Amino acid sequence: MPQKMEKFLQIAPHSLAIILGPAEGPAGERSRAAQPAPPNQPRQLARHHIGYEIFADFKAENMQHFWNKKVTAAVAETFFLGWIDEQVLLIQGKEEHLEALREGWTRRALRPPSGFHIRCLGDVSPISMSPISQSQFIPLGEILCLAISAMNSARKPVTQEALMEHLTTCFPVLGRAWLPTRQALLKVTVVRTPR
Numbered sequence: 001m002p003q004k005m006e007k008f009l010q011i012a013p014h015s016l017a018i019i020l021g022p023a024e025g026p027a028g029e030r031s032r033a034a035q036p037a038p039p040n041q042p043r044q045l046a047r048h049h050i051g052y053e054i055f056a057d058f059k060a061e062n063m064q065h066f067w068n069k070k071v072t073a074a075v076a077e078t079f080f081l082g083w084i085d086e087q088v089l090l091i092q093g094k095e096e097h098l099e100a101l102r103e104g105w106t107r108r109a110l111r112p113p114s115g116f117h118i119r120c121l122g123d124v125s126p127i128s129m130s131p132i133s134q135s136q137f138i139p140l141g142e143i144l145c146l147a148i149s150a151m152n153s154a155r156k157p158v159t160q161e162a163l164m165e166h167l168t169t170c171f172p173v174l175g176r177a178w179l180p181t182r183q184a185l186l187k188v189t190v191v192r193t194p195r
Helices: 026-034 051-062 069-077 095-106 140-153 160-170 182-192
Strands: 009-011 015-022 079-084 088-092 116-124 127-129
Touching: 015 095, 051 069, 051 079, 051 088, 069 095, 095 116, 140 160, 140 182, 160 182
Parallel strands: none
Antiparallel strands: 009 127, 015 088, 015 116, 079 088
């Protein structure tokens, strides 16, 4: 009998990676002067960059291309996908917008976020993900611990009656037929109680 092939999910289609480096020259010097490095720390680690801030700055810099409406529209329609390794900005958008950004890059028209220069720009292949399936079964002890924890967080007293009511409320599809007997409830809670 042939084995059923696992389904893969495609993550991050229509994406670009923009690899950034620290700016050199007057713009880079200004950005470093504005953010002095703490003593005994290498210059490149002086400030931990937040990816979305870098992306917002990239958009702001490139939204000024009022003479090139195609690039301006493309930048406006892309969105932040990720920030990897303090240097790779991942962006995503429709194919026509990404094409406008590619074209802007080849014409040397894209501007980097302040404090950086663009080392290169390129397409990102979609990332494949193989989902891991979950069991249909949840151990009774686990359900009881989750229920008791939820009741404690809500500052509700946990009695057998209150616990049974909570379980019925949280799992209405299953009805009362699946609820543990009082003996099973005692057995599971006694085993789980630390001594």
